[in-house]
Amino acid sequence: MKQPESPSVVSRRGFVVGMTAAVVGMAAAGTNSRADDEPLIDIHQHLGYSGRPDDVLLRHQREMGITTTILLPAGRSVNTPSTHDGVSNGLQAQCLGNEACRQFAELYSKEFRFGSNEVPDIDGATREIDRYLKLGGVVIAEQKFGVECDSREMQAIYALAAEHRVPVLMHWQFQMYNYGFERFHRMLEKYSKVNFLGHAQTWWANIDRNNTDQTVMYPKGPVTPGGLTDRYLSDYPNMFGDLSAGSGLNALTRDEGFARDFIARHQDRLVYGSDCSDQAGSGDACQGSQTIAAIRRLAPSKAVERKLLYGNAKKLFRL
Secondary structure, eight states, rough: OOOOOTTOOOHHHHHHHHHEEEEEEEHHHOOOOTTTTTTEEEEEEOOGGGOOHHHHHHHHHHHOOOOOOEEOOOOOOOOOOGGGGTTTGGGGGTOOOOHHHHHHHHOOOOOEOOBBBOTTTTHHHHHHHHHHHHHTTTOOOEEEEESBOOOOOHHHHHHHHHTTOOOOEEOOOOTTBBBBGTTHHHHHHHHHTSOOESSHHHHTTTTSSSSSOTTOSOSOOOOOSHHHHHHHHHOOOOOOEOOOHHHHHHHHHOOHHHHHHHHHHHHTTEOOOOOOSSSSOOOGGGGHHHHHHHHHHOSSSSHHHIIIIIIIIHHHHTT
């Protein structure tokens, strides 16, 4: 069964087109988060996120000052162990699927790109991903399913990514999504031509060498360098970090002294994403805007700031 298109792709297209003029006007009146009209790439957003209407997403991204947004689709809605019997459908957040993201990005082609995704262990998964990569998808994402990271099904996806020369973005969450974080170095070595993006709670908690309790999703307090995530970024040139969501923001703000050094050391491996479902697009109500502010505050130079907010994503996604 295809991912619901709320209520149909045709009506979605008509609605978005009809709202364009009004949204442009509202966006023009908003606060632009960009400095001096510099480009800003957001590699992690979702259509239909927590029920957010399309026109609000468009206004939200413009309010943040985003010049290019990559929409990450969900896979099909299925009740399988990998979706936790349906709990994880819609990326556990009502996110829409491949076709909805492709059509929205087509309507706003100057501002949006799209990824390709599917539940990895269902019949025809790689065929579905391949189809949308051929239609212009720039990443396989967001892989957020209850599977072993080195399973046969996931390795088929990594091989497809190598064929298409696109990154794979993975949501790491202990005992929930992408099992076997401590073994992932084997995949980085085996698929050395594939660029991987780490994201979410387990990825960012493990910047700390002293992170011993993997059940703590948002650890606080001082960070000791040398955690598994820190080592993956140092040791593997095909490993990158997606700074989006509360997990990424927490990693930047829990120990800002560490974060300054972390950014300086990994300046070529970190990319900005928002992954926020709010309707504001600015201020304390918008997590994505807070992450932009944190990057600007903590980056050691303007050149490094631009790498994180634009340059690294431009290279990684060939934009």
